[in-house]
Structure formats: C-alpha cells, structure tokens
Amino acid sequence: MTSRTAGAIVLLTLFSSPHASADEQEGITALQMEIEALQTEFANRISVLEAKLARLQGLPEPAAGAPLQPSKDTTPIITNKSAQEDPIQSASLTAPVAPATSGRRIFGNEFNPSVGIILNGAYRDYSSEMSEMAGFPIGHEGERGKEGFSVDHSELNFAANIDDKFSSKVTVAIAEHEGETEVELEEAFIQTLAGAGLPDGMSVMFGRGFWTLGYLNEHHNHADDFADRPLTNRVFLNNTFNDDGLEVTYILPADFYAEIGGGLFLGDDYPFGGADGGGVGAWSLFARTGGDIGYNHSWRLGAYLLSGSADNGRSSNDDDIFFVGDSDLYVADIRYTWAPTGNPRQKELTFQSEFFLNQEDGTYEDSALASGLVMFDEQSSGWYAQGVYKFNPNWRLGLRYSRLAPADTPAALFGGALDAADHDPQALAIMADWTNSEFSRLRLQYSLEELSDGQEDNQFTLQYIMSLGAHGAHKY
Amino acid sequence: MKHIFFTILTVFSSLFLAPGSADAKVRVFACEPEWASLAQSIGGNLVEAYSATHAAQDPHYIRARPSLIAKMRRADLIICSGAGLEEGWLPVLLQKAGNTKAQHGGPNFLLAANLVPLLETPVTLDRSMGDMHAQGNPHVHLNPHNIPPIATAIVERLKVIDGANLTTYEQNYETFLARWIAATSRWESExxxxxxxxxxxxxxxxxxxxxxxxxxxxxxxxxxxxxxxxxxxxxxxxxxxxxxxxxxxxxxxxxxxxxxxxxxxxxxxxxxxxxxxxxxxxxxxxxxxxxxxxxxxxxxxxxxxx
CATH class of the missing domain: 3.40.50.1980 (Nitrogenase molybdenum iron protein domain)
Structure with a gap:
C-alpha cells in the first residue's frame, strides 16, 4: 500500500458523512474493496507461511544435511505425507502439539571451528630459592613454575570436523620464557572420524598431539586436578610428550572395554631429542582395559611403552647435561572413580596412580663438571598416587604424593646434577578448588617438595582456570 | 623387559579379539533411560536397549567412561536427547568408539530434540545467564505429545536396521501408539x-x-x-x-x-x-x-x- 492511498483512506474516513453523494459513495466502496483485497492477500500469505513453518517443524531432523537413506522411493522415510496415510500416525500428529515459544533455531558454532580460550594463571610463592632435582636430567618445562604472578599456561584452541572423514584440533599456547613471550604449537593434528572407512573401532591421529602414554599425558594442563604435574611427568616427559607423529588406536570388539594402539614419532620431543629429520625416531605401544562395577564405580588400567633414541643428543638442565642414546620408558596407570550418591555431579571420589620405569643406554656428559662422555646403562623409576574428593558440586579437596628413584650414578658424574647423593626426590601436594560452573575454577595448593637432600621447599599456589567459548570434553 | 611387555600385549589382545556375544539382537545405545525404554517398547525382545545414564544421574555431567566406549563401539542404533545435553561426553564416545554406524545425520543416529518443537530457545546467548542450551531446552520427554514423533523415528530406523522383522516392529509400534494416545487423553482429563x-x-x-x-x-x-x-x-x-x-x-x-x-x-x-x-x-x-x-x-x- 502506498502512502498516498493510505492518506486518501484517512482523509475519506475523516470527511465521509452519512450524507455522502453517490460519487463519494462509489469511491468509498471501491476503496473498501481494495482494503478487503489487501487483507485477503495478507491472510493468504500468512497462512502460506504458517503452513511452511508447520511443515518445517514436522520434518525429521531438517537441519541434518544427510538424507536418511540414499533412495527415497524404496525405503521408508518419515514425512508428513506417509503420516497422513497411516491413521495412527495422523492421529498422533493431529493431536494438539505443544506450542513452541520460538520457531528460531540457533545452533552453536559446530559448523565453524569451535573456538576456546583457556585462561590459566597463577600466583606462586616458594620458600626455597633453589629447586634442584637430584639425580635426574630435567627439561625446562619440568622445572617448578615461575614465582610470583604468571599467566604461563593460557592457550587458544580451535577444533572442528573437517568433513565426514576427518576432524582436527589446534592448540596454541602463549608462554613466557625469560621475559619473552613465545607462541608454542602444542597440538595440531587431524583425526579420523567413524565415517573415514577404517575398520570399526579404529582411529588414526596424525600431526602433533598429546599422545597416549599413561593417564595425564593426553590431558591438557588445565584439566589437571593439581596446579602442577607430578614429579614423574616433570622428569620423564618434561611435563608432556607431544612430539610430531602418528598414532593408531583400536577398540577391540568385545563387550568389555579393551583398547590397543601404537604410534610412530619424529623423536624430537623430550625424552628424545635432536632428531635430524631422518625416519622414525621413536615408537609406542599400549593396551588398556576398564569397566564399571555396579552403577557407581568405574575403573581403567593401562600399560604403555615409549621407545626411541636421542641420536644427536638431548640437552637438559639448562644445557649442562647432554645425553646421546636410546631410552625405553614403561608406564602403567590406574584410575578409579566412585560416585557415592550415584550422581557424580554431586559427590565423586577419583583415585589415580601412575608408575614410570625409564631405561637409558648411551652416554651422558655433564659440562658443569667437564665430565666428558660417560657410559651409561641404568634404570630409574618413579610413581605418584592421588585422590580427589568432590564433596559438593562446587568444592573439591585433593592429596597427591610423588616419589622418584634415581639411577645409580657412574663415578665420573659424582658431584654433578645427576648425582642423587642417596636422596629420592619426593613431593606432597594438598589442594582445594572451587568450581563455580563448568567454565571457571579457582584453586589453592600447598606443596612440600624435597627434590634434593636438605632442600625443603614450601610452595603456595593460587591458580585460576577459566575457559571462554567451546564446552570442554568430559574425558574419563 | 620388552619381551615381557610384548607377551602381555599379545595375550591381552587375543583374549579380547574373540568377538563378544553374537546374539542377533539389535543393540540400542540410549543416552537416557527414557529413550532406552521407548526403544524397548517398540523393539520388544528383538532389541537390547542399554542406557548410558540412570535416573539418579544428571545426564549432562557424565564422563566418557571405558564401559560407555565399549557399548558405543558395538551399538546398532544410538538415541540421545541432543540439544547440547550430552555435549560433554557424546562427541568423545563417538570419536573413541569409531563405530561406522554412529555418525551424525546417519540412519542409525537419532537425536530426539531434532524431532520435536523445542521450548526456551534463547534469543541471546551469554554464559553469564548460566548453563544455556543454544538450541533450546533438551528435556523433551516430559510432554507426552513429544513421544509419538520420536517413536515413529525409532520404528522407521529399526525397520531399516533389521528389515527381517519389519512387521513385528510395525505391530509393536502400532500397539504402543494406540495405547499411548489413549493414555495421553486419559491423563489430560485427569x-x-x-x-x-x-x-x-x-x-x-x-x-x-x-x-x-x-x-x-x-x-x-x-x-x-x-x-x-x-x-x-x-x-x-x-x-x-x-x-x-x-x-x-x-x-x-x-x-x-x-x-x-x-x-x-x-x-x-x-x-x-x-x-x-x-x-x-x-x-x-x-x-x-x-x-x-x-x-x-x-x-x-x-x-x-x-
């Protein structure tokens, strides 16, 4: 309707009187008819739109792009048409349907990469100035965190399905090393989806990732129950083994959970190092099993082997210690969870423990001692155990103990970083954390670390872990 | 040491490689008990419905437990509420299990929330409003009028998955639906x-x-x-x-x-x-x-x- 006709209608209504002339009367009738025609047209349009809306709501999964079956003619598909032919179905559809408050469909950002930002920062206070790990080579990441304020574990995640066969994930960490801000590519991998055409139960991950090795290694720091990793992961893996490589896992076709897998890696990440890019520097094999006991208990057990070599050498302890040779790392882990009320949202007890055995065969050199090359064929080990109790949806308490058993020190390395001087490094941690929602957590932790003989370190950590954007996964 | 590890691994794999119980039942993996029950009503003794959660659990706060991976691995039909209710654990299960039948949009995968009109679909989304589901409220089973369209979808899927028993499913479904419609109007008058x-x-x-x-x-x-x-x-x-x-x-x-x-x-x-x-x-x-x-x-x- 143009504004002019609208104006004419208003004028006519205002000035029309019961004594209107025949001409005027004719004009009014024409206008009335015009208005009626417009009303009918709008009514028709609205009913067409309503029908469209009803059809959209009645259709099964209109948003899912894939058809139910390849052929529409030969296989049954649920549509309104078939419903009309079936008396029972049509009865159900003509029965009053609850009205929806809104026909709008708003989806998350599943179709674009889901983006998540983890804000993970802390304030740390240490009583000891020194933190020397006796008897073990230790990488930079494995050392205790920076004292004072730090935002060292903030990270950015992107994840999405690429198509029907592949998914991917990228994690970039923004870390501060000696006053400089560095961007680290923690993860960048592709992974097969169930539609990739592999045998049922098989999955391949290719790229850089937190590989399957014990319980903690495949988890991100921000999902941990404590503010730092236990001594075992700090010493044997420099916190995390995330080399470049490829991993295949296979869930066996049993009623019971049983998984086997293995990987091939470049061999550049701790505990290996100095890969010259030629071939495969390391490989892994593992097997795990687990299950439920009744409704409220569940468990998982695993055994892992990571084997490889540092042919061109691995440096540690601020480049003081240099190792060339082979290492075999055996890991066993157990995890057990119990929901006392049956609902883990309310109360939950989790227990986990890992054991590491590391066999190294090669040469060590301690440049601080000017030791020269020292033959080395020894084994070291370590373990930790932790329990975390969630006593209401917001609060958890945790206790962790970790202990290491250093290798026998060759005489040529006496007095250096690799000389344990008959001391087993150990650490005790107690934490309490408050979880406001699935996206925010504050934690207070006290640790007593005794990494070398007589070096007692009382540590206090106040930590925040918040996530923006994508919803995290509830892994076991 | 390595030999011991390899031996353990081989024994372990061969123990479980023998396929589990090979009964001919259609295995239904339901995320919530209501869908397991509905599938059982329609499938009768031709299906074996497993519910990943029980009534005392909040279905949002579930971990991708080992037992759930094993069940998902061998499922023939997956029925979940959708609308973000299981977003913390269902994607992990699908990824880990690698079951070719368990794919979004495929004939063996049903999300109830996609079949019925959703209530409380938010117009704006902000995490400060609490735990919001972008698609709408996912607890759709508590309106009896939402059950028939989901039952229809289940029977259609069962007929495709297990075509040999098509007529039985059809009969069970019709019996169920007739009872359901009668019960619904009785409840409404009560x-x-x-x-x-x-x-x-x-x-x-x-x-x-x-x-x-x-x-x-x-x-x-x-x-x-x-x-x-x-x-x-x-x-x-x-x-x-x-x-x-x-x-x-x-x-x-x-x-x-x-x-x-x-x-x-x-x-x-x-x-x-x-x-x-x-x-x-x-x-x-x-x-x-x-x-x-x-x-x-x-x-x-x-x-x-x-």
Whole structure:
C-alpha cells in the first residue's frame, strides 16, 4: 500500500458523512474493496507461511544435511505425507502439539571451528630459592613454575570436523620464557572420524598431539586436578610428550572395554631429542582395559611403552647435561572413580596412580663438571598416587604424593646434577578448588617438595582456570 | 623387559579379539533411560536397549567412561536427547568408539530434540545467564505429545536396521501408539484441575511438563541454570512464595535436596520428588508409569491442599 492511498483512506474516513453523494459513495466502496483485497492477500500469505513453518517443524531432523537413506522411493522415510496415510500416525500428529515459544533455531558454532580460550594463571610463592632435582636430567618445562604472578599456561584452541572423514584440533599456547613471550604449537593434528572407512573401532591421529602414554599425558594442563604435574611427568616427559607423529588406536570388539594402539614419532620431543629429520625416531605401544562395577564405580588400567633414541643428543638442565642414546620408558596407570550418591555431579571420589620405569643406554656428559662422555646403562623409576574428593558440586579437596628413584650414578658424574647423593626426590601436594560452573575454577595448593637432600621447599599456589567459548570434553 | 611387555600385549589382545556375544539382537545405545525404554517398547525382545545414564544421574555431567566406549563401539542404533545435553561426553564416545554406524545425520543416529518443537530457545546467548542450551531446552520427554514423533523415528530406523522383522516392529509400534494416545487423553482429563497451578522447581528440567499441564512456574531454586541455590536467592524466593502460595516444590531424584527442604520447612509447601525418567522410582518401569506416577504425586499435593 502506498502512502498516498493510505492518506486518501484517512482523509475519506475523516470527511465521509452519512450524507455522502453517490460519487463519494462509489469511491468509498471501491476503496473498501481494495482494503478487503489487501487483507485477503495478507491472510493468504500468512497462512502460506504458517503452513511452511508447520511443515518445517514436522520434518525429521531438517537441519541434518544427510538424507536418511540414499533412495527415497524404496525405503521408508518419515514425512508428513506417509503420516497422513497411516491413521495412527495422523492421529498422533493431529493431536494438539505443544506450542513452541520460538520457531528460531540457533545452533552453536559446530559448523565453524569451535573456538576456546583457556585462561590459566597463577600466583606462586616458594620458600626455597633453589629447586634442584637430584639425580635426574630435567627439561625446562619440568622445572617448578615461575614465582610470583604468571599467566604461563593460557592457550587458544580451535577444533572442528573437517568433513565426514576427518576432524582436527589446534592448540596454541602463549608462554613466557625469560621475559619473552613465545607462541608454542602444542597440538595440531587431524583425526579420523567413524565415517573415514577404517575398520570399526579404529582411529588414526596424525600431526602433533598429546599422545597416549599413561593417564595425564593426553590431558591438557588445565584439566589437571593439581596446579602442577607430578614429579614423574616433570622428569620423564618434561611435563608432556607431544612430539610430531602418528598414532593408531583400536577398540577391540568385545563387550568389555579393551583398547590397543601404537604410534610412530619424529623423536624430537623430550625424552628424545635432536632428531635430524631422518625416519622414525621413536615408537609406542599400549593396551588398556576398564569397566564399571555396579552403577557407581568405574575403573581403567593401562600399560604403555615409549621407545626411541636421542641420536644427536638431548640437552637438559639448562644445557649442562647432554645425553646421546636410546631410552625405553614403561608406564602403567590406574584410575578409579566412585560416585557415592550415584550422581557424580554431586559427590565423586577419583583415585589415580601412575608408575614410570625409564631405561637409558648411551652416554651422558655433564659440562658443569667437564665430565666428558660417560657410559651409561641404568634404570630409574618413579610413581605418584592421588585422590580427589568432590564433596559438593562446587568444592573439591585433593592429596597427591610423588616419589622418584634415581639411577645409580657412574663415578665420573659424582658431584654433578645427576648425582642423587642417596636422596629420592619426593613431593606432597594438598589442594582445594572451587568450581563455580563448568567454565571457571579457582584453586589453592600447598606443596612440600624435597627434590634434593636438605632442600625443603614450601610452595603456595593460587591458580585460576577459566575457559571462554567451546564446552570442554568430559574425558574419563 | 620388552619381551615381557610384548607377551602381555599379545595375550591381552587375543583374549579380547574373540568377538563378544553374537546374539542377533539389535543393540540400542540410549543416552537416557527414557529413550532406552521407548526403544524397548517398540523393539520388544528383538532389541537390547542399554542406557548410558540412570535416573539418579544428571545426564549432562557424565564422563566418557571405558564401559560407555565399549557399548558405543558395538551399538546398532544410538538415541540421545541432543540439544547440547550430552555435549560433554557424546562427541568423545563417538570419536573413541569409531563405530561406522554412529555418525551424525546417519540412519542409525537419532537425536530426539531434532524431532520435536523445542521450548526456551534463547534469543541471546551469554554464559553469564548460566548453563544455556543454544538450541533450546533438551528435556523433551516430559510432554507426552513429544513421544509419538520420536517413536515413529525409532520404528522407521529399526525397520531399516533389521528389515527381517519389519512387521513385528510395525505391530509393536502400532500397539504402543494406540495405547499411548489413549493414555495421553486419559491423563489430560485427569490433570485438568492442575491447570494454572503455581509451582517452584529446582532446575529447568520440567519445562515440557509445565507446558503440557499448563502449570505456572513461579521460579527455580537455582538462581540460573546449573548454578546451585544460594541463600540470597532462596530468601528472595521465600518472600515470593509467601506472597502468593504455590502447590509444590518440584525436583528430580538426582537434584540436591537442601534448597527444596529448606523452602518446604519454612513454608509448609510439600516437596514433590517426581521420578523425572524411567527408573526414577522403583515402580516407574516404563514411560506409562512415569506419567502415571507424576500425575499421582501432583494429585497428592492437590488433595493435601484442599
């Protein structure tokens, strides 16, 4: 309707009187008819739109792009048409349907990469100035965190399905090393989806990732129950083994959970190092099993082997210690969870423990001692155990103990970083954390670390872990 | 040492490589008990329905446990609520299990929330509003009118998956639907006096039931979805309830009871612990008894009042 006709209608209504002339009367009738025609047209349009809306709501999964079956003619598909032919179905559809408050469909950002930002920062206070790990080579990441304020574990995640066969994930960490801000590519991998055409139960991950090795290694720091990793992961893996490589896992076709897998890696990440890019520097094999006991208990057990070599050498302890040779790392882990009320949202007890055995065969050199090359064929080990109790949806308490058993020190390395001087490094941690929602957590932790003989370190950590954007996964 | 490790690995793999029980039943993996029950009603003894959660659990807060991976690995039909309810664990299961049948949009994968009109679809989304589901409220099973379209989808999928028993599924489905429609109209006539009654609930789990029975939700004990009740919110709620009394304080068996007990103690308004899903009470063994018990409990509250 143009504004002019609208104006004419208003004028006519205002000035029309019961004594209107025949001409005027004719004009009014024409206008009335015009208005009626417009009303009918709008009514028709609205009913067409309503029908469209009803059809959209009645259709099964209109948003899912894939058809139910390849052929529409030969296989049954649920549509309104078939419903009309079936008396029972049509009865159900003509029965009053609850009205929806809104026909709008708003989806998350599943179709674009889901983006998540983890804000993970802390304030740390240490009583000891020194933190020397006796008897073990230790990488930079494995050392205790920076004292004072730090935002060292903030990270950015992107994840999405690429198509029907592949998914991917990228994690970039923004870390501060000696006053400089560095961007680290923690993860960048592709992974097969169930539609990739592999045998049922098989999955391949290719790229850089937190590989399957014990319980903690495949988890991100921000999902941990404590503010730092236990001594075992700090010493044997420099916190995390995330080399470049490829991993295949296979869930066996049993009623019971049983998984086997293995990987091939470049061999550049701790505990290996100095890969010259030629071939495969390391490989892994593992097997795990687990299950439920009744409704409220569940468990998982695993055994892992990571084997490889540092042919061109691995440096540690601020480049003081240099190792060339082979290492075999055996890991066993157990995890057990119990929901006392049956609902883990309310109360939950989790227990986990890992054991590491590391066999190294090669040469060590301690440049601080000017030791020269020292033959080395020894084994070291370590373990930790932790329990975390969630006593209401917001609060958890945790206790962790970790202990290491250093290798026998060759005489040529006496007095250096690799000389344990008959001391087993150990650490005790107690934490309490408050979880406001699935996206925010504050934690207070006290640790007593005794990494070398007589070096007692009382540590206090106040930590925040918040996530923006994508919803995290509830892994076991 | 390596030899020992290899031996253990080989023995372990061969132990489990023998395929498990090879019965011919269609294995249904349901994320929630209501869908396991519905699939069992339609499939009868031709299907074996497994529910990943039980009535005492909050289906949002589940871990991708080892046992669930094993079940997903061998499932023939997957039925979940969708709309973000299982977003923390279902994607992990699908990824880990590598079951070619378990794919979004495929014929063996059903999300109930995609089959019925959703309520409470937010127009704006902000995490400060609490645990919001972008697609709408996912607890769709509590309106009996939402059951038939989902039952229809299940029978269509079963007929494709197990074509040999097509007629049995068809018959079971028709029997179920006839019973269901009769029961729905019976419930509606019984519950007509509930119309317009005011209630308080713990979480927004009851939206579809409230919508169906035309109850009036005064407020929730949770200040925001997923945020546990706090004292200032409860005080405010107490004032609100004292001003205009309500019929009952409704919560599910898995919701914590402190908030509703406190409010009930202060006001004398009865707590109504509704079964919420199949298995929520011992006698609630299927969807029929779920609605029957729910209405019984409401009737009890009405009688107590008059």
């Amino acid at each position: 519950a007509s006096d509930l119309k317009g009654r005011r209630i308080v609930t713990h979480h927004k789990s009851w939206t579809y039931l409230i919508d169906w029975l035309e109850l009036k939700l005064v407020n929730t004990l949770e200040p925001k979805p997923g945020i546990p009740p706090n004292s200032s919110h409860l005080e405010q709620l107490l004032a609100q309830v004292n001003e205009a009394p309500v019929l009952a304080i409704v919560r599910s068996p898995y919701a914590p009871d402190q908030g509703s007990k406190w409010l009930s103690g202060k006001t004398g308004i009865p707590e109504a612990i509704l079964p919420f899903t199949v298995g929520g009470e011992d006698e609630v063994t299927d969807l029929f008894s779920l609605f029957e018990r729910t209405l019984d409990i409401f009737d009890g509250a009405v009688d107590a009042k008059s």
